[in-house]
Amino acid sequence: MSDLSKSGRSEVHEPSSQVAVFGEDQPLEVDAGTIIAPFQIAYHTYGTLNADASNAILICHALTGDHHVANQHPVTGKPGWWEQMVGPGCPIDTDRFFVISSNVIGGCLGSTGPASTNPTTGEPYGVNLPILTIRDMVRAQAMLVSKLGIDRLFSVIGGSMGGMQVLEWTHTYPDRVFSAIPIATGARHSSQNIAFHEVGRQAIMADPQWHGGNYASHNTIPRKGLAVARMTAHITYLSESALQRKFGRNLQDRDALTFGFDADFQIESYLRHQGMSFVERFDANSYLYMTRAMDYFDMAAEHDGTLAKAFMGVDTRFCVMAFTSDWLFPPEESRAVVHALNAAGARVSYVEIETDKGHDSFLLDVPEMYDAVRGFIASAARAVGLETSR
């Protein structure tokens, strides 16, 4: 086991960020029909909460993201994943807003998840944690937000799985969200997306080191399975043209094909690196839980399949964003959300950004995204009577 994975594991129990602990008297009631108690949520805040607690923005992270949005990552040492979006003078301006980001329930960076110790057994939960849903994640976030003394969030924003949480916030707690920015997401996980997730899960569970989820007690991790899961998923985050542009058929540190199964091509080497670095920072069981939560997400399901009904009476202002080359959550998914919001009479903006960078565009330097977020937030701030941004 490398030093990195050791430090990654220490983040599970003793995260370097703040932690909100909810005792036996504050159980998390989950969709699976049971409770999790006690539990904890690791979080970070940036900026200052104003006197009437009206300037809070919640950032929801993606499948393998975390709450280290605009600070150095405690495990990888890399900058936060949204440093260009969140900070002083940034589109989400921490000079003006109180920004909260939390690790989702089921995660592995300090919030209660499969790697956390089950208080009744003294062993890690492993796969004995109840299956979690996007709504369970949102419920836990709502408890955190309440604990921080905030009744209504000025805005909730996130991409991909984070965008699902944004939509679910407006669905479960419509009165607690003034504005919402779901990016590169959808109101349900498509069949193709479930298929890719299933490949990832099977790769993990087929690794003999997985040990039915009890790898911690065998002092190992399903390194290969998790790496393959990541490699597969990573392809879906990019686009064919971006891959072609970046790697083409270029060879890796060699002048000719080796007629073997080494990483001859740069793309192979790149994916292997992505896979191997991922296992150092992410828990395999947590990956199973996160992917399942996304697969189960379908906002229209409890409304006779009519998505518009999920948004009926919602006063939240929406800014939906999609990227043209995103084939994981193609713009059609966002359009379906926009049409439903229109049908429900909601105030919605829709920005579709032309880029070949694929699904991961929301994590990359895409100026149109920053401009749209900045403009949308400024107008929402005016509407709610907050001091507007520069």
Added chain:
Amino acid sequence: MTAINGPSLRDISRIGHQMIADIVVPNSKVLDVGCDDGELMRLLEETKQVDARGMELLQGQVNKCVARGLAVVQGDADEDLQHYPDAAFDYAIMSQVVQATRDPAQVLEHLLRISERAILSFPNFAHWRNRLQIALKGQMPVTEKLPYSWYDTPNIHFCSIIDFLALCEKLGATTERLIVLDSNGQEVREAASRRWKNLVGEQALIVLRRNHA
């Protein structure tokens, strides 16, 4: 643009926007279909405190609108009006757009379905200058205000003022107002006959009201 030819296209849109703003009742709910860069929406929000929503075909313009803080979605009038519920707006506005839609009749029906009133502005193809060009040159008119050739024009469903009024009648909509501007941007006398308006009018602005069944 020289003075001889009257107001420029830009002036027309500015004059048109102001005329629309004069019609819209304060604090109403407005959908601007084909809102371009959001100028009209902004004017309406600032001067009439309306709740304005926009739809625009060109994504670049949509992004500009959203960055300006306007509630605009990318959409096609022919495809996406169907997703709006009945009677959701007080006004549906289409400024210089209807002649560019594939199915103007259906678009008009949707506008009247989702709003109490529809306000549309469009160029009058039967203006005397156009008639003259067809009559004398035998070619499709290309003028300063209609600068496109037949093969590259976005205006695929040209009509005259009389044609448009006939469609409104067919759809059972009530014409509440008809404002016609001549090539100098001056309003043609309201009392003038429709045939005269159809001859000297270069731009028309019409306010329609849904007939309650």
